[in-house]
Amino acid sequence: MIIYFNGRLISADEFVVSPLDHAFLYGHGLFETMRVYNGRVFRLKEHLDRLKDAADYLRWPTLPSHAELKAAIMSVLNENQLTDASVRLTVSRGSGTPRPDPASCGQPAIIMFALPLPAPLPPDGWSIATVTLQRNLSSPLVRIKSANYLDNILAKNEAKARGAQEALMLNTAGLVAEGSMSNLFFVTAGRLITPDENSGILPGITRNCIIELAQASGMPVEVRPVKPEELTEADEIFLTSSIMEVIPVKMLDDRLIGRQQIVPGCFTARLKELYRERTKKE
Incomplete structure (x- = not known):
């Protein structure tokens, strides 16, 4: 599986989380899970708007633009040859000191991956x-x-x-x-x-x-x-x-x-x- 990490496409096996990453240490992160239909992310703008609003509420540094995030999502889908899929976009506050101090963190870390859709739900609910x-x-x-x-x-x-x-x-x-x-x-x-x-x-x-x-x-x-x-x-x-x-x-x-x-x-x-x-x- 090929994933996106901070501007690069890498194998999931190469991905390493810093021991000082604040999403890992404290759950200080955000995410969106999106569904892709025939190569299009449904209501992508709404998902990214919600992500931006949450980041603003937490007083994070500015995230990449919607256009940049969309391009990254499409690159992950293309690299994994997926047209109907789920996409997970995770944003960590980034690495800092081993104390819950967001001011010690640099830029937020961005990770994306795409997976085939899960099996259909049972019809009886x-x-x-x-x-x-x-x-x-x-x-x-x-x-x-x-x-x-x-x-x-x-x-x-x-x-x-x-x-x-x-x-x-x-x-x-x-x-x-x-x-x-x-x-x-x-x-x-x-x-x-x-x-x-x-x-x-x-x-x-x-x-x-x-x-x-x-x-x-x-x-x-x-x-x-x-x-x-x-x-x-x-x-x-x-x-x-x-x-x-x-x-x-x-x-x-x-x-x-x-x-x-x-x-x-x-x-x-x-x-x-x-x-x-x-x-x-x-």
């Missing part, structure tokens, strides 16, 4: 489990795609131990937030509902696209705080992520969703179809 770990509404980490992913990993581990494929995380106010690696939507009486940005979520690129598509199709959309008990009354639930796209949910905490006998439900299936159509156009 996922099971999700409400976990004990909560999204901290006062933490800035809930709003940036941080390399410090321990909360997500612990939540995912708890869900898997209970036989589920994904975690459902509440926030410290007891309201619904998101999955450990996904955003959550549900359908009730023909209305599409998803937690708002003040609920402790990372506003996903796919999430934003689904909201746009639903509104354009005439479907009522509510972006607001969500109580956990609303999910038990939902007709349909689905998750979104850049790589997995739209993931139907068949069970929540060992309870079947709604009265549907077929998963995905009709609204989920329609939005998934609209999303796939959009990926062919952008």
Whole structure:
């Protein structure tokens, strides 16, 4: 596998992380995971805008331009002969002293690699489990795609131990937030509902696209705080992520969703179809 590292294309076997790299030492890094369709990165600008906004929030030095990052991504795809793939772009704050002092770091380090897409999801949907770990509404980490992913990993581990494929995380106010690696939507009486940005979520690129598509199709959309008990009354639930796209949910905490006998439900299936159509156009 050929990867990109600080302006060079090298074999993954040649890549060496400095023992003083602050992403390695402290999780002081950012990342974006993007999906490539027929050689095009879907909503690349939105991914890079989110990365830049997070870097600005952390008061990092200026990152390379969107054009430079796009050229690097395309070079990685070309070198690995991939046209349908996932791309991981990681930015570390860089190497510094062995103390948590960002001022000691130089320029951020940039690493990119591309991989073939994972196997298709099972057609009957996922099971999700409400976990004990909560999204901290006062933490800035809930709003940036941080390399410090321990909360997500612990939540995912708890869900898997209970036989589920994904975690459902509440926030410290007891309201619904998101999955450990996904955003959550549900359908009730023909209305599409998803937690708002003040609920402790990372506003996903796919999430934003689904909201746009639903509104354009005439479907009522509510972006607001969500109580956990609303999910038990939902007709349909689905998750979104850049790589997995739209993931139907068949069970929540060992309870079947709604009265549907077929998963995905009709609204989920329609939005998934609209999303796939959009990926062919952008």
